Amino acid sequence: MLQGKTAIVTGSTSGIGLGIARCLAREGAAIMLNGFGDAKAIEQLRKDLAAEFKIKVGYSAADMSKAADVAKMVADATRDLGTVDILVNNAGIQFTASVQDFPAEKWEQILSINLSAAFYAAKAALPQMLSRNWGRIINIASAHGLVASEHKSAYVAAKHGLLGLTKVIALETAKTGVTCNAICPGWVLTPLVQKQIDDRAAAEKIPVAKAKQELLAEKQPSLEFVTTEQLGGLAVFLCSEAAAQMRGVALPMDGGWTSQ
Numbered sequence: 001m002l003q004g005k006t007a008i009v010t011g012s013t014s015g016i017g018l019g020i021a022r023c024l025a026r027e028g029a030a031i032m033l034n035g036f037g038d039a040k041a042i043e044q045l046r047k048d049l050a051a052e053f054k055i056k057v058g059y060s061a062a063d064m065s066k067a068a069d070v071a072k073m074v075a076d077a078t079r080d081l082g083t084v085d086i087l088v089n090n091a092g093i094q095f096t097a098s099v100q101d102f103p104a105e106k107w108e109q110i111l112s113i114n115l116s117a118a119f120y121a122a123k124a125a126l127p128q129m130l131s132r133n134w135g136r137i138i139n140i141a142s143a144h145g146l147v148a149s150e151h152k153s154a155y156v157a158a159k160h161g162l163l164g165l166t167k168v169i170a171l172e173t174a175k176t177g178v179t180c181n182a183i184c185p186g187w188v189l190t191p192l193v194q195k196q197i198d199d200r201a202a203a204e205k206i207p208v209a210k211a212k213q214e215l216l217a218e219k220q221p222s223l224e225f226v227t228t229e230q231l232g233g234l235a236v237f238l239c240s241e242a243a244a245q246m247r248g249v250a251l252p253m254d255g256g257w258t259s260q
């Protein structure tokens with residue numbers, strides 16, 4: 001379905017981004033990977049993805065906390081892969097502390113990676129999407145874009161902000177073939193969440209398996225993690241013709257979290 005299209009997926013060396021990149025690749029899209037990690041492992045991942053799906057795969061080491069890096073990533077993808085038709089703003093980090101204990105530099109870092117990077121990437125990619133009258137911008141927000149939890153001020157603020165940005169881009173592109181929507185995952189078992197499970201196990205002096213159950217029971221009625229494959233399926237749907245008139249929506253995939 002996506003043959004001839006090119007997708008940038010930020011933060012795709014791990015977790016949800018990698019799952020989405022794989023699903024877009026399976027549909028034939030060329031992929032620009034991005035994210036941190038061991039250089040050799042990333043190069044292997046790039047080669048494996050290219051071989052498995054017989055597509056072009058590039059890699060950008062751009063740091064999403066730096067506006068100039070974000071713009072360069074879009075320019076590099078255009079140069080190396082030809083176009084940028086799909087932009088998945090996924091890179092994100094977490095840090096937990098009460099507001100009074102929240103380090104200012106962590107606040108700035110989360111706002112820049114989880115929110116501002118999506119603005120800079122969209123700003124850089126939109127002109128060419130509009131010139132071809134086709135594009136898909138998919139922002140990976142969170143259940144925390146719709147509801148809050150304590151100790152996550154920066155993350156919740158950034159994700160709520162990302163939904164606002166999604167709506168504005170959707171309105172500004174409403175009369176075109178470019179759409180912008182957001183996906184709001186609940187708990188997904190990725191390194192970002194594993195750290196929260198490990199921290200909880202250490203703080204409560206309980207086994208990791210128990211901490212995992214508690215984490216789900218607290219928020220996610222299904223008591224099951226959302227998978228990166230399921231999120232990838234939704235991203236593919238948003239790239240399809242069937243989704244052409246979905247504009248500015250926030251789609252929860254959260255095991256019932258935000259239905260409560």
Ligand code: NAD
Binds near residue numbers: 011014092185186187
């Ligand atoms: P992850 O830690 O597994 O992956 C994060 C990715 O972002 C990695 O590839 C990492 O290298 C990259 N990254 C981090 N900082 C970066 C930077 N400055 N520049 C470029 N890349 C950077 O996390 P994940 O759970 O897959 O999260 C992906 C997105 O999904 C995030 O935006 C997160 O907020 C969101 N999300 C996750 C969950 C969950 O339960 N895991 C739930 C809701 C939303």
